[in-house]
Amino acid sequence: TQLLEQSPQFLSIQEGENLTVYCNSSSVFSSLQWYRQEPGEGPVLLVTVVTGGEVKKLKRLTFQFGDARKDSSLHITAAQPGDTGLYLCAGETGTSYGKLTFGQGTILTVHP
Amino acid sequence: EAGVAQSPRYKIIEKRQSVAFWCNPISGHATLYWYQQILGQGPKLLIQFQNNGVVDDSQLPKDRFSAERLKGVDSTLKIQPAKLEDSAVYLCASSLYEIYTEAFFGQGTRLTVV
Numbered sequence: 001t002q003l004l005e006q007s008p009q010f011l012s013i014q015e016g017e018n019l020t021v022y023c024n025s026s027s028v029f030s031s032l033q034w035y036r037q038e039p040g041e042g043p044v045l046l047v048t049v050v051t052g053g054e055v056k057k058l059k060r061l062t063f064q065f066g067d068a069r070k071d072s073s074l075h076i077t078a079a080q081p082g083d084t085g086l087y088l089c090a091g092e093t094g095t096s097y098g099k100l101t102f103g104q105g106t107i108l109t110v111h112p
Numbered sequence: 113e114a115g116v117a118q119s120p121r122y123k124i125i126e127k128r129q130s131v132a133f134w135c136n137p138i139s140g141h142a143t144l145y146w147y148q149q150i151l152g153q154g155p156k157l158l159i160q161f162q163n164n165g166v167v168d169d170s171q172l173p174k175d176r177f178s179a180e181r182l183k184g185v186d187s188t189l190k191i192q193p194a195k196l197e198d199s200a201v202y203l204c205a206s207s208l209y210e211i212y213t214e215a216f217f218g219q220g221t222r223l224t225v226v
Contacts (some may be wrong), residue, residue, distance in 0.1 A: 098143050
């Protein structure tokens with residue numbers, strides 16, 4: 001069973017600060033996704049990374065996939081209150097096509 | 113393009129009662145998932161369908177939970193009888209697997225068992 005561990009579990013920061021969320025596993029993933037979920041809604045896909053060492057940017061969000069494809073990070077620059085939510089990473093292994101395993105999530109609160 | 117539709121949005125039942133949730137995936141998506149999400153935690157996969165066949169139901173409590181996907185489109189998830197610990201949000205998602213999987217989620221059904 002592959003486990004995805006996210007850290008930190010909770011993050012409370014002021015508007016304008018930078019932050020990084022980590023997603024780690026002992027398993028190798030063929031792809032890894034990051035989702036954001038707001039209260040009362042389902043998770044919404046932010047990005048998919050598939051190549052070891054890959055870096056993707058989405059406005060103020062930077063996603064990195066580890067060289068060994070076992071870990072990933074999400075960095076937010078100059079956080080805004082609208083970034084508040086539950087951030088989830090999800091991985092897919094090469095032997096479980098179509099099956100996504102989710103981390104436990106990071107609850108981010110950005111205060112004005 | 114219409115998203116994943118789920119109903120109802122909210123349900124409150126007493127323990128030992130039964131409940132059913134419905135999901136209509138994005139048109140053309142062969143893979144459908146049901147996830148259970150406890151408040152503040154990540155989703156836990158209950159069952160995964162590929163068309164109308166079950167790919168993975170290893171974490172589905174089969175003594176009380178059942179799911180079906182008729183004709184490879186809509187799906188229903190049933191709990192009978194419900195327990196207090198079943199209180200959670202039940203999320204349906206669908207995906208169109210190509211080289212990798214990207215899941216699209218519905219808004220979920222919040223179940224409260226009292």
